Amino acid sequence: MNLRRLAFVSAAMLVSFASPSITQTSEALVVAVSRNDSVLSGGIGTGSNAAPGKINLEILAYVSADGQWKSHPCAQNYTKACEKFARDYLGKSQTYTVISADGRGATITSAPTALDECYDYTTTGSYAGAAIRATTIATDAPDFFSPGQPATQLPEEEARIVLRQLKSLIPARLDSIEKLRTYKVQLERHDFFVIQRAFRDYALDPRYDTGQGSLKFIFGIAALEQGQLHILYWKKNIEDANEQVLATIHLKTGRDFLVTTISDPESQTFHVYGIRGGKLSLVYSGGGSSC
Numbered sequence: 001m002n003l004r005r006l007a008f009v010s011a012a013m014l015v016s017f018a019s020p021s022i023t024q025t026s027e028a029l030v031v032a033v034s035r036n037d038s039v040l041s042g043g044i045g046t047g048s049n050a051a052p053g054k055i056n057l058e059i060l061a062y063v064s065a066d067g068q069w070k071s072h073p074c075a076q077n078y079t080k081a082c083e084k085f086a087r088d089y090l091g092k093s094q095t096y097t098v099i100s101a102d103g104r105g106a107t108i109t110s111a112p113t114a115l116d117e118c119y120d121y122t123t124t125g126s127y128a129g130a131a132i133r134a135t136t137i138a139t140d141a142p143d144f145f146s147p148g149q150p151a152t153q154l155p156e157e158e159a160r161i162v163l164r165q166l167k168s169l170i171p172a173r174l175d176s177i178e179k180l181r182t183y184k185v186q187l188e189r190h191d192f193f194v195i196q197r198a199f200r201d202y203a204l205d206p207r208y209d210t211g212q213g214s215l216k217f218i219f220g221i222a223a224l225e226q227g228q229l230h231i232l233y234w235k236k237n238i239e240d241a242n243e244q245v246l247a248t249i250h251l252k253t254g255r256d257f258l259v260t261t262i263s264d265p266e267s268q269t270f271h272v273y274g275i276r277g278g279k280l281s282l283v284y285s286g287g288g289s290s291c
Contacts, residue, residue, distance in 0.1 A: 030138075034134070039200060039263075052131070055126070063251070065144060067274065091113070097140075098138045104130060106132060120289035145249060145251060151247060163177045170234065175218075181195070182195055188255065188274075196243070197218035198243065221273070247259055270284070270285070
């Protein structure tokens with residue numbers, strides 16, 4: 001097996017889609033969901049999972065039918081609009097539908113929450129209708145979305161092929177290949193490899209020092225071109241910035257997005273990666289909490 005065989009299609013291919021059933025001005029509220037307590041919060045947490053049927057969730061942002069992202073009123077800004085949003089929306093129980101692969105179709109009911117001094121509005125909830133294993137994305141407008149290609153963790157043999165080439169490209173930045181996850185992600189017919197080592201990937205393994213983080217936090221995105229990997233993004237802060245994949249989502253209008261969350265000792269935020277001008281781009285950064 002070689003790297004070329006790992007690609008689904010040429011990265012040069014793009015297809016345009018259109019859907020007459022959704023207006024271009026409509027917006028859906030997107031919500032991040034996790035069963036692991038180290039994902040949706042500043043700091044690290046314990047790395048343990050909630051019981052089946054229970055989850056942590058946090059509103060992320062609005063996305064329009066044509067793929068434009070916009071912050072909600074309480075995204076790190078305590079304003080009059082945020083006060084109203086906190087009172088009228090966050091302070092009430094809400095219902096969402098899972099739109100990503102992990103638990104697709106499940107119904108989530110959130111517990112009411114209130115802003116704290118760090119603008120944190122992560123809350124808890126329950127789900128039913130499908131099993132959620134780890135992390136996923138939900139929304140209040142499921143009709144905007146359809147199933148797309150999920151972020152798929154590569155089998156160990158295939159992951160080693162990718163990691164060996166990455167190790168030769170960036171020997172100083174890839175400390176080891178221990179506890180690294182390698183995902184295959186397809187966004188609008190473009191193929192990418194995501195390399196991740198987040199706290200939850202090794203938190204409960206007694207062989208590693210989870211107190212001081214003996215393993216560094218790794219997150220990078222690479223693309224395959226003519227059989228060779230090219231690094232498109234590599235996170236510089238390997239000490240504190242704990243970036244990790246949440247899920248991919250697919251709009252009916254044809255747009256695909258990779259959603260991640262980044263936490264450090266004092267804050268938590270979201271990144272959304274998509275295709276702009278035929279290239280991988282960071283299309284949204286925001287939300288979360290900050291002290």
